[in-house]
Amino acid sequence: MPIPSIIAEQLVYRYGSLLAVDQISFQVASGEIFGFLGPNGAGKSTTVKMLTGQLRPQAGQITILGIDVARHPKRMQARIGVCFELTNLYETMSGAENLHLFARLFGVRSFDADALLRRVGLDGRGKDKVEGYSKGMKQRLMIARALVNQPDVLFLDEPTEGLDPTSAQAIRHVIREEQMRGATIFLTTHDMHEADLLCDRVAFLDRGTIVALDTPHTLKQQYGQRMVYVEVLAPDGTLQRREIMLDRADTPAEVAALLQGEQVVTLHSAEATLEDIFIRITGRGLAS
Amino acid sequence: MTTMMLTALIAKDFKGYFANRFFALVTVLSLVAFTGLYFLLPKTVDETLALGLVLAGAPPALEAELSNADEVRIARFATSEELQAAILAGDLPVGFVFPDDLAAQLQAGTQPQVALFLAPDVPPEFVSIYEVALQEFVFLILGQELPIEVTETVLGPDMAGAQIAPRQRMLPLLVVFILMVECLGLASLIASEVEGGTIRALLVTPLTMRGLFLAKGIFGSLFAFAQAALLLLLTGGLATQPLLNLLALLAGATMVTGVAFLIASVGRDLMSVMGWGILAMLLLALPTLSLLIPGLTSNWMRLIPSHYLVDTLFRTLNFEAGWREVGANLLVLLAYAAVLMTIGTLTLQRRFR
Numbered sequence: 026m027p028i029p030s031i032i033a034e035q036l037v038y039r040y041g042s043l044l045a046v047d048q049i050s051f052q053v054a055s056g057e058i059f060g061f062l063g064p065n066g067a068g069k070s071t072t073v074k075m076l077t078g079q080l081r082p083q084a085g086q087i088t089i090l091g092i093d094v095a096r097h098p099k100r101m102q103a104r105i106g107v108c109f110e111l112t113n114l115y116e117t118m119s120g121a122e123n124l125h126l127f128a129r130l131f132g133v134r135s136f137d138a139d140a141l142l143r144r145v146g147l148d149g150r151g152k153d154k155v156e157g158y159s160k161g162m163k164q165r166l167m168i169a170r171a172l173v174n175q176p177d178v179l180f181l182d183e184p185t186e187g188l189d190p191t192s193a194q195a196i197r198h199v200i201r202e203e204q205m206r207g208a209t210i211f212l213t214t215h216d217m218h219e220a221d222l223l224c225d226r227v228a229f230l231d232r233g234t235i236v237a238l239d240t241p242h243t244l245k246q247q248y249g250q251r252m253v254y255v256e257v258l259a260p261d262g263t264l265q266r267r268e269i270m271l272d273r274a275d276t277p278a279e280v281a282a283l284l285q286g287e288q289v290v291t292l293h294s295a296e297a298t299l300e301d302i303f304i305r306i307t308g309r310g311l312a313s
Numbered sequence: 314m315t316t317m318m319l320t321a322l323i324a325k326d327f328k329g330y331f332a333n334r335f336f337a338l339v340t341v342l343s344l345v346a347f348t349g350l351y352f353l354l355p356k357t358v359d360e361t362l363a364l365g366l367v368l369a370g371a372p373p374a375l376e377a378e379l380s381n382a383d384e385v386r387i388a389r390f391a392t393s394e395e396l397q398a399a400i401l402a403g404d405l406p407v408g409f410v411f412p413d414d415l416a417a418q419l420q421a422g423t424q425p426q427v428a429l430f431l432a433p434d435v436p437p438e439f440v441s442i443y444e445v446a447l448q449e450f451v452f453l454i455l456g457q458e459l460p461i462e463v464t465e466t467v468l469g470p471d472m473a474g475a476q477i478a479p480r481q482r483m484l485p486l487l488v489v490f491i492l493m494v495e496c497l498g499l500a501s502l503i504a505s506e507v508e509g510g511t512i513r514a515l516l517v518t519p520l521t522m523r524g525l526f527l528a529k530g531i532f533g534s535l536f537a538f539a540q541a542a543l544l545l546l547l548t549g550g551l552a553t554q555p556l557l558n559l560l561a562l563l564a565g566a567t568m569v570t571g572v573a574f575l576i577a578s579v580g581r582d583l584m585s586v587m588g589w590g591i592l593a594m595l596l597l598a599l600p601t602l603s604l605l606i607p608g609l610t611s612n613w614m615r616l617i618p619s620h621y622l623v624d625t626l627f628r629t630l631n632f633e634a635g636w637r638e639v640g641a642n643l644l645v646l647l648a649y650a651a652v653l654m655t656i657g658t659l660t661l662q663r664r665f666r
Contacts (some may be wrong), residue, residue: 078517109514117332126321127514128319130321130519
């Protein structure tokens with residue numbers, strides 16, 4: 026594994042009697058897109074708050090880019106970018122003014138707001154007040170704001186939540202560009218499809234603990250069940266659906282019998298989704 | 314905390330303040346309205362000596378003498394009760410009531426008692442003048458000095474030291490009000506930043522909590538100070554003791570910024586900020602009432618921080634008080650400003666954490 030950008034060791038955080046994060050440990054490699062997945066209340070936001078220096082862990086240690094976060098939070102924050110789940114822009118300021126403000130807070134002297142706005146698909150809207158933006162535009166501006174300092178580590182909390190497909194696609198494109206630039210991406214989401222599309226590795230968080238951590242492919246191999254879905258034309262003219270499990274000894278014979286004996290209309294294979302695997306591991310869905 | 318960060322935050326707060334149309338309007342309107350109000354109020358004090366008189370059986374020569382007096386306006390009353398009612402109604406500042414049997418008492422060689430009734434706002438130094446005037450008056454009636462005994466009665470609350478033009482009396486009140494308007498604006502701005510989550514975004518940058526509060530403190534204090542200084546400038550309040558007055562305003566502005574921090578730490582939204590803000594405004598405006606009604610001045614009012622701002626301005630604007638006279642006031646005001654700013658900052662930081 027390359028040099029880790031993020032090292033979290035035995036992190037603990039309680040809200041009163043509620044144990045939100047229970048001794049979790051993980052590492053994120055430099056340049057990696059790391060998905061942090063779990064249902065609401067699993068402890069994702071609390072973990073991100075600790076990683077970004079907003080909360081101090083009650084136990085454990087965090088090192089980001091080689092910096093001890095507890096000792097030098099501001100030194101670490103100078104090199105990260107954070108995109109929050111909830112929109113928190115200055116609505117009465119323009120998009121460009123929002124970016125310029127944060128550029129100055131990061132000490133960026135020569136800053137091209139137009140170029141950044143163009144990257145997130147907001148070219149020509151920089152002078153408009155944010156209060157007039159759509160939800161997708163605001164989210165793209167949030168991403169742009171997180172990029173003003175060209176961060177080495179980018180924390181994204183549900184970046185495509187509730188967005189139209191075009192906006193979501195634009196944001197995914199920027200995330201991949203940032204990875205190409207060399208940034209490490211820490212992606213918090215409960216959208217398993219998005220994690221599957223973007224992430225090099227994912228961690229499943231449930232009730233404050235990491236229950237699985239690996240690449241999506243490995244997790245699917247380890248926990249998923251590959252299937253063949255077949256649609257056949259029945260004698261009465263209706264379409265009937267058949268499912269055949271792959272990777273079993275009798276699978277070839279079963280498929281051959283179907284092809285010879287039935288009038289096959291469609292046939293395709295499918296692998297388990299991350300959501301299927303999450304349910305299989307935790308026994309509950311992401312909505313719970 | 315770099316200068317670039319500081320100026321960026323101050324510029325952002327300035328824009329944010331005026332982006333709120335309500336506070337932008339109130340800021341401009343209050344400055345215009347308070348300045349206008351100042352100039353609408355009377356600028357002079359009536360110098361004619363008006364007095365009431367209850368004197369039975371005055372000789373005709375005396376009546377003629379009294380009616381010819383240029384600078385004395387005498388109103389005659391039949392009874393002491395009528396005279397007192399006129400004083401209480403504000404028609405007259407003072408009145409003399411001679412006993413009905415004045416002549417008989419004088420003939421019998423006894424010392425007549427003359428009652429002197431005073432309006433509440435007659436300055437103490439004027440009382441002795443009225444007593445001398447009374448002696449002169451007796452001399453006018455009888456043609457000789459005679460020993461009389463004067464009993465003084467102040468009707469209503471004692472408003473000693475009030476011979477100040479109304480608008481000059483109002484000016485410290487207007488200053489406190491304009492400072493409080495800025496205080497409410499700042500508190501609302503901070504509350505909206507907390508509510509909107511923008512504070513969180515600011516604090517995951519290299520900006521420290523201390524830096525954030527420094528910027529807000531500087532913005533709040535300078536903005537409130539500029540408004541109040543402009544009011545004094547427009548009303549001529551900086552013609553005397555400008556440095557002293559400006560220092561008092563700066564301390565007052567810092568004090569209300571601390572109050573704004575306190576309000577923002579308890580206010581969850583604009584309505585609750587308004588609720589707490591109006592409460593604070595009423596409290597801080599209380600000392601100004603003692604200027605309007607001097608008899609209301611009580612020792613407990615000295616516990617209210619704004620008393621030292623109001624008292625300082627009142628004395629410098631109206632009595633040409635200097636550093637020596639109001640130095641102690643300024644020190645207490647600065648101490649209050651420091652304490653309120655510290656408490657406000659700590660309380661607000663606690664909320665953010």
